[in-house]
Amino acid sequence: MSRETIRFGLFLTPTADSYPDLVRQAQAVERNGLDLVGIQDHPYQRRFLDTFALIGDLLARTERATIFPAVANVPLRPPAVLATLAASLDVMSGGRFELGLGAGAFWDGIEAMGGPRRSPGESVDALAEAIEIIRRSWSGERSVTFEGSHYRVKGFHPGPPPAHDIGIWLGAYQPRMLALTGRVADGWVPSHGYAPPEKAREMAKRVDDAAEKAGRDPRSIRRVYNLSGQIADGPVRERLQGPPEHWIETLTGFVLELGFDSFIYSPAEDAPGQIERFALEVAPGVREAVA
Secondary structure, X not given: OOXXXXXXXXXXXXXXXXXHHHHHHHHHHXXXXXXXXEEOOOOOOOXXXXXXXXXXXXXXXXXXXXXXXXXXXXXXXXXXXXXXXXHHHHHHHOOOXXXXXXXXXXXXXXXXXXXXXXXXXHHHHHHHHHHHHHHHHOOOOOOEEEEOOXXXXXXXXXXXXXXXXXXXXXXXXXXXXXXXXXXXXXXXXXXXXXXXXHHHHHHHHHHHHHXXXXXXXXXXXXXXXXXXXXXXOOOOOEOOEEOHHHHHHHHHHHHHHHOOOEEEEEEOOXXXXXXXXXXXHHHHHHHHHHO
């Protein structure tokens, strides 16, 4: 892996009260040369802005960063509508949108908003159907018809084609979701809190095995690790809390030992200062170490 292929960015929580800060943080990503902004999507959280409205706003305020939902709540976002929305954001931003998808969680909240309550197996099956509809919507077909157990479209006329080949990145932890990622997805977006290194290695193997079984090159699947911590001078306190040299060593290990090629960072505090240190101290060090 070359150092140019490793990407770094920011993970945002779309808290409505923090909107001005969210804008400043996205602009800091751009100013400091970072690559990505991922934004979580929980529509049933009353204190949150709508993730896609925020993405559209931040894309309009930036010029080079790629922005994506990390990850979109598919049970509350019908796939045909989601495909048109994603393509529209990609066109308007000049190809700076990727589509992170999740099978769903917090089913009480989903059901409260009128969405379905699905079992774990049903949610994976539904996501696979959604991906099929989304892919076909971007394929150039004039009319899309699909009859599934969870989603149906009949003679749907897709909207504008995307500006680039939008990647579909899945938030996946359980075996069937990891296998789906390997079979059909362009990226995998786990969070360190749910997929620490001691678990991520086996998860990555499931993705790789499924990709190979489907005749795909596992190396074509981007691996985006969502990290929360603090870059702080002084002694190392935790795996993701310590000085820049500790972060460089840790993230280099994530690249070389676990295969991750992208990192989105959620600072515990002092976001502007942390974004700058992540961009100017940690990212170059990791790229140099990998090279």
